[in-house]
Amino acid sequence: MNKVNYLIVALCICACAPNNSSVDRSDNKKDSFDLVAHIAVEPDGLHPLNSASLNTSYVFESIHKTLLKVDLETLELIPEIAKELPIQLDSTNFRYIIRKGPVWDDGSPVTAEDVRFTLLLALCPLNNAPQKRLTLAEFVDSVRVESSNEIQYSTQFQFAGSNHIWSDLPLLSKSFYDPQNVLDKLTFAQCKEKDFEFSQEVRDWFLNFNSRKYSHNPEYICGLGGYKVTHWEEGQFITLEKKENWWGDSSTSVYNKTNPDAIHFKVISDEQTTTAAILNKEIDVAYSLSSAQAHDLSKNENFKSSFHLNKVDIFGFTFLAVNSRPSATGNPVLSDPKVRLAMSYSTPYDAILETIYNMGTRQASIVNPKRKYYHDKLPMPKLDLTRADSILTSSGWIDSNGDGIRENKINGKMVDLRFDIGFADNPSFRSIAELISMSFLEVGIATELKAIEANAMFPKLLSQEFDVFITSLTGDGGFEDLSPILHTDAWKHKGFNFTGFGDSITDQLLNNIKKTFDERGRNQLYRDLQEKFNEQNTFIVLFATQRKIAVSKKFNNPSCFAQRPSILLGSLELTDK
Structure with a gap:
């Protein structure tokens, strides 16, 4: 894709730039550890709206947050950044209140404007996510900001799954992605109007937003999660490091645990190489073993002594x-x-x-x-x-x-x-x-x-x-x-x-x-x-x-679920042994 250096780089990096001191390696705590997770196919990107591969979702669990979430155990919607489940005003209108506490990496709070901005981008035809837009455009009407922490979300007709969209949209920081307020005049009506003529300024903004910069460059990958992408060696690994003084550190929710200091997603496509890496204990978690791999490993004594093999119907x-x-x-x-x-x-x-x-x-x-x-x-x-x-x-x-x-x-x-x-x-x-x-x-x-x-x-x-x-x-x-x-x-x-x-x-x-x-x-x-x-x-x-998932026995809580991402890497805890 073409790159257009439209945004002012200094302003972009200010909101979500990695803190070089975010991971303190000098502290030899008992529970200080890095985790290596294997993925067989590299994500198509880490763009918050345009990347849609399965392995992208594994990374997103650690770096992004959504307004609502599908609970891994009950499969029911639960609030994540929302204070509570939405209040239904009538058959097509819902009120959401954003809870106090979540902040972006620059310390600014999550606002109703961020929520509106996220859905607006996903709905705009200039955004390079036609499959996502096709679904949203059918029923989404608009989001109206009522106050700094309250929105009214409206649909075009009664839709039984209208609130589930919020469990699949990573929230975006407006100040990070649009520091010059280029999209302030962009409306939901314009995004839904067939053949609407967008200004060249707006077209240039989306050309930049759709570029590889926002899907592969760690400096421009910004989310509310407890981890930050710090390095991506394409074809080899993606490294996430735990944020220091993250807003969710005091939370008791299993979805906000950040036990590993760093998570390394190691890309190995060859099955024999993957098996060797597992047996050599170079990998802690392998997300998607093939059936042949799982069968062979289940008969290997070295594997059985060091790993759990979880077979999950998904x-x-x-x-x-x-x-x-x-x-x-x-x-x-x-x-x-x-x-x-x-x-x-x-x-x-x-x-x-x-x-x-x-x-x-x-x-x-x-x-x-x-x-x-x-x-x-x-x-x-x-x-x-x-x-x-x-x-x-x-x-x-x-x-x-x-x-x-x-x-x-x-x-x-x-x-x-x-x-x-x-x-x-x-x-x-x-x-x-x-x-x-x-x-x-x-x-x-x-x-x-x-x-x-x-x-x-x-x-x-x-x-x-x-x-x-x-x-x-x-x-x-x-x-x-x-x-x-x-x-x-x-x-x-x-x-x-x-x-x-x-x-x-x-x-x-x-x-x-x-x-x-x-x-x-x-x-x-x-x-x-x-x-x-x-x-x-x-x-x-x-x-x-x-799904066949191998999890090292050095962790004492390797629970796996049918719902993606199947395992919460941030929640894994070392055993006392």
Whole structure:
């Protein structure tokens, strides 16, 4: 991205610059320690609004705070920077009061202006976060500042999950990001108006805000959390250091613990290298072990004596993403619903689970079985090659030339039943891809396997230029708005609905879910949606994801949770041994 040095650097650094004396290494306290956490893929950035990778969320837990938070245990909304849960004034208006105490790194208090500023930036089309904006623009009306510590938040219509957005928006310091008050005249109405003509000054501001400076340069990464990013050696590690005299030090909340003096996120993509680092005790916490790693380590005596292995069922699933709406130059065979149905019957689900050492569970739809509205009456998809053969034959896909590959006429031309299967280049996904490819071939479906670097996976999916991709989606335990991945608007705008799922009926179900406050009624709508979901087979769900986390036994409280980030690094305490 282009860089525009628009803000006055001295003013920017004043608000959030790291204090060189923030970590006192001369104090040899008994409980003084650094922590090393392994991540397999480097975050796409640490921009407070525009970076969205899973590993970004691990870092954000330590450096940012939000107005509300989803409690890791109860999965209920709880206040974080808010004094209390919002006061509902009517069906579309809520009052938030900011609690006293939280301050930015320059000592200035968090204000209502900061809260308004945060949501305004997330909603503005000039901000480089189209998926986030697409969700917010649908229902957010505005935020009005009532006093220095009070806002009125308004939505355009009744939305059952309207307050959950505040658990996913890191609060931003207006004085740090906009010291010259460039955006003071920017309004919510302007940000929502189609084709609004923003001034060049505002455009330049956002060009600077979207730049790499605010996602990779530690001097410009500013948050309310107890840790500050002090060093980022790209491809190797990200270091966070505990802030001195942090406003949350006196808090009793587990979310405000800052026990390690420093947290080092060590990037190692190779599994063998990661395993060696764990066994050599160079790593204290490994967030996401592969199933093969977890299986092998669980049998290693050295590992068992030094680490806990936590297997956590999370709000995520691994699936075949099937591009049902290929571009004019794309592969047309997957637009046939009969082909997609046959694929679902040709997928070796049980063999795939064995490949990952059964460290996962089956689920019949996109909804996690932990949810109250999971449709447990839906039939579980299963391998049935005879059924797949019958579906393909009856719909005109025949192997007429005896080469083992079926053909059919599409738009007047004979086309082979052939497509690519992409996957992130790691041993687990490669094994899954090979199993699926061999099974598909048994019913006359030819595939070519194409590995891709993990950090290039989502750009590829969002481009919609693919045939089939093995990938995973991870959510959280809060209000489940499936529109970003299932609504047809998210396909039109190249959002996370990269499979082309949906029609007018499913769009209406998605809209009604958001507007239904009655839990029983909303749960039935979720079940109706799951039935429609299974009819289209643009997502062929392979298994519900299980996160495997290794935690050193030198800590006495290695609790792990389904909700991201799964473990609170700042809360870890050394044992007395």
